[in-house]
Amino acid sequence: MIDFSWAIDPVYIATIFFFIVGLQRMSHPLTARSGIVWAGAAMLIATLVTFLTPNLTNFTLMALAIVIGGGFGYIAAKRVGMTDMPQMVAFYNGMGGGAAAGISAVALLGTTTAPSGSLAVIGGLIGAVSFSGSLIAFLKLQGWMRPRPITFKGQQVVNMMILALAIVSGVLVLSHPSWIPLTVGMYLPLFFVLSLGFGFLMTLPIGGADMPVVISMYNAFTGLAVALDGFSFATPNYAMVIAGIIVGAAGSLLTLQMARAMNRSISNVFFGAFGATEEKEMQIQGSMKSIEADDVAVMLAYANKVIIAPGYGMAVAQAQQKVKELTDLLESKDIQVKFAIHPVAGRMPGHMNVLLAEAGVAYDHLFDRDEVNPEFPSTDVVLVIGANDVINPAAHRKGSPLFGMPILDVEQAKNVIVLKRGQGKGFAGIENDLFYRDNTRMLYGDAQETVGKLVQALKKL
């Protein structure tokens, strides 16, 4: 057979080029799609030329595994709803981490030299942690596991000990000192069980609302693991190294941004069970005043500028379509409508934008917190739909657990209408004194139904 393996490196280089161009094109919503299509085509060709790698066997197994994995990935990705996107991303991320761990395992079972061996161990550890951690994140987001933090006494000590044991067993895999009568084949399962266990235990105490941070971080983890595994071959696979590092950088950046948006440090997300520092019950002046949909409709009809602040509650009630209808109706009456999107509205970075885009809201209506905050004082009506903590003015008050969290300053608008299911507190469990302000009115009920009523009432006016 003619040797075509010379084609491998040029194709890998082109693949990396298109990956970077693809990410580059994501700097605008209109060019983003073509970017991912190019990157996808490049990846497909890279997969094909990999079959040309010298000395490979097991081609039947390879093709079979690609068909199984690819088929499953394709079907699941086509079926998933946009609301469930966060757990899907966590799931695929875990798959990548698992694949990286598998590569490490195969490399360590074979003969590896010292430096690439230690890289394979580190890659295996990170990959395995990402695999089990992402799976827990997936289960929690999917609702197959209680999303609340699962904590027990001495949890952090136990976790750290397991991590330490995993590292020790990793060192043993490499050195397997002669005074211990065990072989690599015996250390290796121990190493992976401990690594998987650590990822599992590390994710248990993290609550549902912290998932944006967690998913971003495991994304970075998988990227790193892939990069490290690029060195576990006789000739390093630099395509894996570069792609992995780029993802590692992306994930780290998003992790930090998400944590900042919630005013939490990374260690606080992972080690501090949230809400442990309860604020002393503060005195709230005034009372909650409720309002009917008809009155809100009148208020909206006479407004010049309306801002909608959606939260995860809107997605839970599946109210996006109705909100879009309302937006169109208001715009047809020459009323300016904007959406104020808090970075952690939703269950992953940018999730709320996706949900609104799915409902057909044009992206030029969606505004980031920093862009929209100066506009609230000149806004006639703010509709808060299913959001709570991200609009809680307690964030401006010293001593509150939310203190310092950048919020949407909706309380500066002339009128604030809060659409809410009942009188409960937000995820953080903190009383929201916005609800008691003079310019705030509460519109109780299921968000989808309530917005539907608003649409009907507005049509009659």
Add this chain to the structure above:
Amino acid sequence: MNDVTMLWTAVYIAMLAAFTGYVVISRVPVILHTPLMSGSNFIHGIVLIGAMVALGLATTPLEQIIGFIAVILGAANVTGGYVVTERILQMFDRSGKKPKKGA
């Protein structure tokens, strides 16, 4: 290439890649952060080619089993990551192209 040379080459590459990643990704607007995440998810799906080589070089049944699973996982990662990202971006594409109503 000896080990020391390889190590330093790796550090050079990692540093440049990290900067590239940081610069390119800081320019992605907040509204596209979800597709950015699923897109970077797709990009680390390149682990598939590594898994293929690992399986291709596997000799013992144990190595073959692990390699086989790794290829399945890698293939699911890369396919799923791509399809999900493309679906999301398609929506932004569509929502952007809608004709705006005149004032």
